[in-house]
Amino acid sequence: MVQKRNPPLPPRARPKAKTEPAKPQPAAGGVPPKRRGRPRAYEPDVALSRALDVFWKDGFAATSLDDLSAATGMNRPSLYGAFGDKRELYKKTYESYRNRARARMGEAFAADMPLRPMLLRIYGIALDMYLSGEDGPRGCFTVMTATSEAVFDPDIRALVVSGLGEMDRFFARLFKIAQERGELPASADPQVLANLASATIHTIAIRARAQIPRTELETLVNGAVDVMVRG
Amino acid sequence: MVQKRNPPLPPRARPKAKTEPAKPQPAAGGVPPKRRGRPRAYEPDVALSRALDVFWKDGFAATSLDDLSAATGMNRPSLYGAFGDKRELYKKTYESYRNRARARMGEAFAADMPLRPMLLRIYGIALDMYLSGEDGPRGCFTVMTATSEAVFDPDIRALVVSGLGEMDRFFARLFKIAQERGELPASADPQVLANLASATIHTIAIRARAQIPRTELETLVNGAVDVMVRG
DNA sequence: GCTTATTTATACGAAGCGGTACATAAATCA
DNA sequence: TGATTTATGTACCGCTTCGTATAAATAAGC
Missing domain, CATH: 1.10.357.10 (Tetracycline Repressor, domain 2)
Known part of the structure; x- marks a missing residue:
């Protein structure tokens, strides 16, 4: 299937994810509110932009979660945890x-x-x-x-x-x-x-x-x- | 997956496939040149039209061979024999x-x-x-x-x-x-x-x-x- | 150091996919 | 009638799909 495989992206530079764009937390100040667990290895904006590249090229149906995983550098469970299922991810991608x-x-x-x-x-x-x-x-x-x-x-x-x-x-x-x-x-x-x-x-x-x-x-x-x- | 399933079409009336639209045979006359084996249970034009309905609605990637089989009334090997693989079928469908x-x-x-x-x-x-x-x-x-x-x-x-x-x-x-x-x-x-x-x-x-x-x-x-x- | 919270990584599973092998059915030809 | 030709129907194959269960990793709080 020609349209399925993305060229293996260069191993994406993984920023340290210091800046949280919007916290649901009621904390007032804009200062970085320290998160509790393991820090994420991706930046949501960058991931969405990468996902957009794939969806844009191949369309929804022809894009697999593996494709998205490869493009964003996130593995499947992380994708799921961050953006929900494929449809939800597509919607967020479209909004971006x-x-x-x-x-x-x-x-x-x-x-x-x-x-x-x-x-x-x-x-x-x-x-x-x-x-x-x-x-x-x-x-x-x-x-x-x-x-x-x-x-x-x-x-x-x-x-x-x-x-x-x-x-x-x-x-x-x-x-x-x-x-x-x-x-x-x-x-x-x-x-x-x-x-x-x-x-x-x-x-x-x-x-x-x-x-x-x-x-x-x-x-x-x-x-x-x-x-x-x-x- | 909402977009995958077609409503089960009413069991298509299967015409007797008498008229052959174009024979590769060098026979001259337009009279029905009797074919040799078991007669087909479908008319290619009708089948293509049915396939068009599905492809048109769902797109190439989201349409499965099962969908096409259900829509045309032909089972998968017949589809393959008549029109080739999915891409070939799509091209013929588009031409129709x-x-x-x-x-x-x-x-x-x-x-x-x-x-x-x-x-x-x-x-x-x-x-x-x-x-x-x-x-x-x-x-x-x-x-x-x-x-x-x-x-x-x-x-x-x-x-x-x-x-x-x-x-x-x-x-x-x-x-x-x-x-x-x-x-x-x-x-x-x-x-x-x-x-x-x-x-x-x-x-x-x-x-x-x-x-x-x-x-x-x-x-x-x-x-x-x-x-x-x-x- | 130990607990708790959050994310990553591996691996699995049920379902669906496109395509095909093989046996059966129905026609013509001899 | 029996051989031949063409199409059908069933069942299967290897692969991919989406989603998740589970374990390991990495941070903060105490």
């Missing part, structure tokens, strides 16, 4: 992806440039994400999740719906601001344009996954942006 | 899907109506397909395949690329004809519009899979068509 994607898009948004360069920049970031991956382009993890697990698991479906909606609203805000600045005709409908912008995100994600070359995707994006900035 | 989709779109195309109603009709057909399915909407099988198996199997990837391209060319022809008829401004770029039209197909396929309701998808389509028919 969303946080990452949101942060990147937030940066672009904060740059506050005119509509056209802003859109081109956003699509550039998207292409960087979708075409990255050691074993070929990975596409968009939201799209991957929508086409696989979203049908069966209501929780995951809710996450995906929220992800799609967030993207739509992000673009809608962008077009609304541009319209208020006079960069778009008054007749333009920011909501419709936002849907088109999301659709363009989705289509490049799918095509990236089919290994359509970047230049072709950029041509597609340029054309789409031309239409959008015209309102 | 493409044929079906092409036929439907071809009908719409042949109707030869003005651009806007034509587009609306095409998206109506797409929505019918993507929202059908006994256990929830199924999305677009090309998109599903692109996001899963296309990464690992070059043959499947080639099929997907060809499927995406066919859709693009279909829309491009549509816009070109409309432009020649004067329904679109001369400045419009049929290729760009075709990409937007495909992107709209892709986005509604993804959203359908996330169980976004049809009315919402139709609103999205209407907005996208408004932008497209303006050129």
Whole structure:
């Protein structure tokens, strides 16, 4: 099975896990509250990021716990203890992806440039994400999740719906601001344009996954942006 | 595992398999050339259609040979003998899907109506397909395949690329004809519009899979068509 | 040093997986 | 009728899967 085996990752540097991101403990101060037993040999954030790499590449069903174990450097019982079963881990992985994607898009948004360069920049970031991956382009993890697990698991479906909606609203805000600045005709409908912008995100994600070359995707994006900035 | 088990299909009516669609035999006449051994208890077309139902719903990795066996009414050795292993079966299934989709779109195309109603009709057909399915909407099988198996199997990837391209060319022809008829401004770029039209197909396929309701998808389509028919 | 708390490491088990060997059934051909 | 050809049905194989039971390791508290 070609798609099952990950290349044997370099033995992950195991940080000493000093910083606890969030303690359920009612302790007030942010100081490191000494834990009682054996310290963990992993950092949850790093492990989730590693798990994301595998899920993103292979999808939920084709990813085994052994794959996840190898990728994170955690053995199976530790994985289970830390994140729950495979589905739970997938959900947490997806949330970590969303946080990452949101942060990147937030940066672009904060740059506050005119509509056209802003859109081109956003699509550039998207292409960087979708075409990255050691074993070929990975596409968009939201799209991957929508086409696989979203049908069966209501929780995951809710996450995906929220992800799609967030993207739509992000673009809608962008077009609304541009319209208020006079960069778009008054007749333009920011909501419709936002849907088109999301659709363009989705289509490049799918095509990236089919290994359509970047230049072709950029041509597609340029054309789409031309239409959008015209309102 | 929720997504593994199919509801036990009603015991499929087993036709007598009289019509052989295409014989590799050099025999000329189209008359039923009598086969030698025990007659098959299935019709390949029906079996492929049944297999499509399962693959489409669950994806390649989450579909077991037992699932396929149950869906087609063929036991595992028969499946193997008829279509080869799981991957081969998937490819043949995908081709049968493409044929079906092409036929439907071809009908719409042949109707030869003005651009806007034509587009609306095409998206109506797409929505019918993507929202059908006994256990929830199924999305677009090309998109599903692109996001899963296309990464690992070059043959499947080639099929997907060809499927995406066919859709693009279909829309491009549509816009070109409309432009020649004067329904679109001369400045419009049929290729760009075709990409937007495909992107709209892709986005509604993804959203359908996330169980976004049809009315919402139709609103999205209407907005996208408004932008497209303006050129 | 001993107890307690927490994590890691090994190993196991029941179930499911894709694929196939082998015997049986049903047709044609001679 | 008997040989041949093709398809079916059962049962099995070796392997992988997810999850867990159990023991060893490493920290703090006393």
